[in-house]
Amino acid sequence: MLKIENLHVSVAGKPILKGLSLTVNAGEVHAIMGPNGAGKSTLGNVLAGRDGYEVTDGTVEYLGRNLLELEPEARAAEGVFLAFQYPVEIPGVNNTYFLKAALNAQRKHRGEPELDAMQFLKLVREKLRVLHISDELLHRAVNEGFSGGEKKRNEIFQMALLEPRLAVLDETDSGLDIDALKMVAEGVNHMRSAERAFVVVTHYQRLLDYIVPDYVHVLADGRIVESGDKNLALKLEEHGYAWLRDRQLPQA
Ligand code: ADP
Ligand code: MG
Ligand code: MG
Helix, strand or coil: CEEEEEEEEEECCEEEEEEEEEEECCCCEEEEECCCCCCHHHHHHHHHCCCCEEEEEEEEEECCEEHHHCCHHHHHHCCEEEECCCCCCEEEEEHHHHHHHHHHHHHHHCCCCCCCHHHHHHHHHHHHHHHCCCCHHHHCEECCCCCHHHHHHHHHHHHHHHCCCEEEEECCCCCCCHHHHHHHHHHHHHHCCCCCEEEEECCCHHHHHCCCCCEEEEEECCEEEEEECHHHHHHHHHHCCHHHHHHHCCCC
């Protein structure tokens, strides 16, 4: 589904990703961990097609196509969902209106008929029900004054509505309580399927108690330096990242 090879990315002329390679197949959940400043969020931003991230080398293939050539809107329409570490607030724009516009933009791009108000409401009710969340956030402006947990809930709800094929979640390093983590995990677990893949960026092992990943990767200094299964996350929790840094040094 996603094949990243030798990706080099600079931000403001400074190399951040330095030869990152990662392959994600349908049905898999990959966790990306790593020290602060390693480039985890940069990876998410590049996949989303955000401005200011210059790809200087390497390739990103998504469902056999060059992802880097697609506009951000086209990526979303093709089923790529990016949940951001710091979601934007859009004061004055009703959240329901925003979600409906996002969903219909996706449908339009795919040549599917747009949903009318009734159809959208029906879909919203169904998603709220399966995710066990209340409709309270829908009546407010997009992310305005949302707590960390509310932003997460909204993000997961947005993901459930858009039904992505590839979801990339960049989790905050702090500030989320255990209930918010569980809610994110429940949303992801509910949506896990053979046709869908997840890349979950997380600083802490704790989230992975609830989302059990198929693969865990360590991103350090702009590259994947170690890959393993869920046990790698436990090892990182116990020993930190220092042992990986040591391993990269030439043996004396
Ligand atoms: P992580 O998510 O792993 O903590 P980031 O991808 O956020 O790491 O950042 C990697 C490096 O890129 C850091 O040194 C950070 O300062 C730098 N960086 C990220 N985004 C920008 C930006 N927009 N402008 C300048 N430097 C940036
Ligand atoms: Mg960070
Ligand atoms: Mg980050």
